[in-house]
Every structure is written in structure tokens, then in C-alpha cells.
Amino acid sequence: MILTLKSDTTPQQLQELTDYLTNHRIQHTSIERSHLVVLPKNNAADLAEHFSCIESATHTTQPFPLASLEWKQQTHVAVGEHVIGSDDFSVIAGPCSVENEEQIYAVAEYLHSRGVPYIRGGAYKPRTSPYSFRGLGKKGLILLHQAAKTYNLKVVTEIMDLRLLDELMEYADVLQVGSRNMQNFYMLNELGKLNKPVLLKRGMQAKAKEWLLAAEYLLTGGNQHVVLCERGIRSFDSDMRNVMDIGVIPFVKQLSHLPIIADPSHGTGSSSRVTAMAMAAAAAGSDGLMVEIHPTPNLALSDKQQALSFEEFDALLERLNALLPAVHKKAPTQSGVFKLQTL
Ligand code: PEP
Ligand code: MN
Numbered sequence: 001m002i003l004t005l006k007s008d009t010t011p012q013q014l015q016e017l018t019d020y021l022t023n024h025r026i027q028h029t030s031i032e033r034s035h036l037v038v039l040p041k042n043n044a045a046d047l048a049e050h051f052s053c054i055e056s057a058t059h060t061t062q063p064f065p066l067a068s069l070e071w072k073q074q075t076h077v078a079v080g081e082h083v084i085g086s087d088d089f090s091v092i093a094g095p096c097s098v099e100n101e102e103q104i105y106a107v108a109e110y111l112h113s114r115g116v117p118y119i120r121g122g123a124y125k126p127r128t129s130p131y132s133f134r135g136l137g138k139k140g141l142i143l144l145h146q147a148a149k150t151y152n153l154k155v156v157t158e159i160m161d162l163r164l165l166d167e168l169m170e171y172a173d174v175l176q177v178g179s180r181n182m183q184n185f186y187m188l189n190e191l192g193k194l195n196k197p198v199l200l201k202r203g204m205q206a207k208a209k210e211w212l213l214a215a216e217y218l219l220t221g222g223n224q225h226v227v228l229c230e231r232g233i234r235s236f237d238s239d240m241r242n243v244m245d246i247g248v249i250p251f252v253k254q255l256s257h258l259p260i261i262a263d264p265s266h267g268t269g270s271s272s273r274v275t276a277m278a279m280a281a282a283a284a285g286s287d288g289l290m291v292e293i294h295p296t297p298n299l300a301l302s303d304k305q306q307a308l309s310f311e312e313f314d315a316l317l318e319r320l321n322a323l324l325p326a327v328h329k330k331a332p333t334q335s336g337v338f339k340l341q342t343l
Pocket of ligand 2 (some may be wrong): 097292
């Protein structure tokens with residue numbers, strides 16, 4: 001149950017309410033900056049009659065009340081002048097890792113020419129082996145930021161650790177929480193205190209409802225700017241890097257108001273399958289895509305098997321232009337389609 005408090009509720013009134021709940025052993029959480037008190041169970045039905053500071057009580061049945069559709073119809077996450085989760089189909093693209101100035105400027109220039117508003121790129125990379133390329137660190141972050149600024153793009157990049165928060169707050173527009181950190185509850189708690197958009201990737205072993213509970217951590221901190229990203233889950237099939245769970249897109253839409261996008265690059269692990277799964281995700285109702293691209297995929301320092309070339313990405317955008325009207329979405333450009341030289 002979610003209690004909405006009147007906007008003029010005093011700290012004392014809130015204290016009286018929470019004291020009452022504590023004394024009656026009713027679990028509750030006050031949401032920062034929101035005038036909300038969440039009760040994970042609907043066990044205080046007549047509360048509003050006893051506390052005049054309560055404006056309304058919304059009954060919820062899901063274990064993630066704030067993320068649930070019972071609470072809200074649709075969240076729109078604003079990133080500057082762009083919105084994720086609206087009729088716009090949000091495309092985020094860029095290399096797995098920022099490698100050097102030439103590479104990231106080439107990607108930024110290309111994305112700008114196509115009307116793609118977001119650039120991605122890891123500066124701090126989670127790598128399975130410590131001997132793999134682990135990113136340029138702060139230098140990469142600054143390069144990404146400068147390239148994005150030059151071409152009027154928004155930056156999406158991963159936060160690996162809270163010690164990097166100050167840097168990322170300065171240089172990123174959207175903080176990506178990677179698959180390996182989806183259940184880093186301490187980190188989620190801290191990111192929940194921010195006003196910065198968070199892209200929460202699905203843990204590679206996470207059930208959909210565990211993922212929504214991770215989102216709930218961000219929401220209970222008062223950060224409402226949460227976007228989910230399906231990136232494939234582990235399975236028994238060793239031929240697949242991950243298994244892209246397209247079915248989770250409509251499933252999440254049945255449960256939650258949070259926007260959900262799809263990452264077919266990590267979801268398939270192979271550039272030969274990225275376009276098919278990108279189209280499938282869009283058709284299934286995804287609010288956008290995150291795709292790895294590279295000026296010279298075979299030379300990429302990380303995830304080269306799954307990076308699309310600019311030509312391949314052009315072909316994907318062209319197919320998206322044809323599909324989006326059928327799913328009532330449009331590219332976030334003036335014309336509503338991605339700009340292609342061939343058009
Ligand atoms: C990435 O987007 O580069 C990445 C590391 O993704 P994931 O956390 O989904 O593995
Ligand atoms: Mn990658």
C-alpha cells in the first residue's frame with residue numbers, strides 16, 4: 001500500500017504516523033522527497049481515517065509497490081530535451097569501450113548525422129579477466145563527454161563503483177548499472193538519492209521480479225528516473241553468450257510503469273544476430289535499444305564479435321524506420337525517423 005501525504009504535512013505529523021506504524025509493527029518506508037510512505041503489505045486499511053495528513057491510500061499487491069503498474073501508468077524519464085518511455089523510441093549506441101579520441105569522435109559524429117541522441121561507451125569496464133582491456137578510466141570519460149558535447153549527444157556510461165560517483169555525475173547524463181551490479185543494493189541505495197537517470201541492466205541470472213525489486217531500491221530512495229534494460233540471461237546453451245529474453249519486455253509492461261529498453265548486443269553476443277533481436281525487441285514493445293557499434297569492429301578492444309559497423313547500424317535504423325509506426329513509436333528527430341543517407 002502506498003500512502004500519499006498532503007503536501008503541507010509537517011515533520012511532526014509524519015513522525016506521529018511512523019511512530020504509530022512502528023508501535024503496531026507495521027513495516028513501512030518513508031520515501032525521500034516524495035511525501036510517500038510505502039507499506040509492503042495492505043495491512044492498515046483504515047489508516048487514512050485516523051491520520052489527517054494522509055491524502056490517499058493506494059492498494060498494491062506486488063512486492064515492488066513503487067515500480068508497479070498499480071501505482072502509476074507510465075514513467076517518462078527526461079534526459080535533457082529527450083524523453084525515454086514516451087512515444088519516442090530511444091536509441092543509445094556506441095562502442096563497448098571508449099578506446100581513443102579518434103574512435104569516440106568518429107562514433108559521435110556518425111550518431112549525430114543519423115539523429116541518434118545518445119552515445120554509450122564504457123570508461124570503466126567490468127571484464128571477466130583482469131588481463132582484458134578494462135577501459136581508459138577518467139581519460140575515457142572525459143573524451144566521451146567532450147565528443148558528446150561537440151555533437152550534442154547525451155552520455156550513457158557505466159558506474160562500476162560508488163567511488164566514481166563524483167566523476168560520473170560530472171561527465172554522464174545517464175548512469176548505467178551493469179548486469180554484474182544489479183543486486184549491489186548498497187550502490188542502488190546511494191543512486192536512489194540522486195536525481196540523475198539510472199539505466200538498470202538486468203542481472204544475467206536475475207528473475208524479472210528480482211530486477212523490479214532492484215529498481216524498487218532506486219525508487220525508495222526517491223529517484224524516479226529509472227529505465228530498465230534487458231541484456232540477456234545465462235542459459236545452458238554454450239553457443240549463446242546470453243539468451244535475450246524478448247518475452248520479459250511485455251511481462252515487465254504488464255507489471256511496471258518503468259520504461260524498458262533492450263540491448264541485443266550483449267543479448268546475443270554476435271553482430272550477425274543483433275539486428276534480428278533489435279527488431280524483435282522493438283516489435284515486442286521495447287521503449288528503445290542500446291546497441292554496440294564501432295568504426296572498425298574487428299579492431300575493437302572489447303566485445304568485437306558483437307559490434308555493428310556503421311553500415312550495419314544504418315541498415316538497422318532503416319528497418320526501425322519502417323517498423324516504428326506499426327508499434328506507435330517514432331525516432332526522436334523532427335521528422336520522426338532516423339536520418340539515413342540512403343533515404
Ligand atoms: C556494457 O553495456 O558494456 C556491459 C558491460 O553490459 P552488461 O552489464 O549488460 O554486461
Ligand atoms: Mn560490451
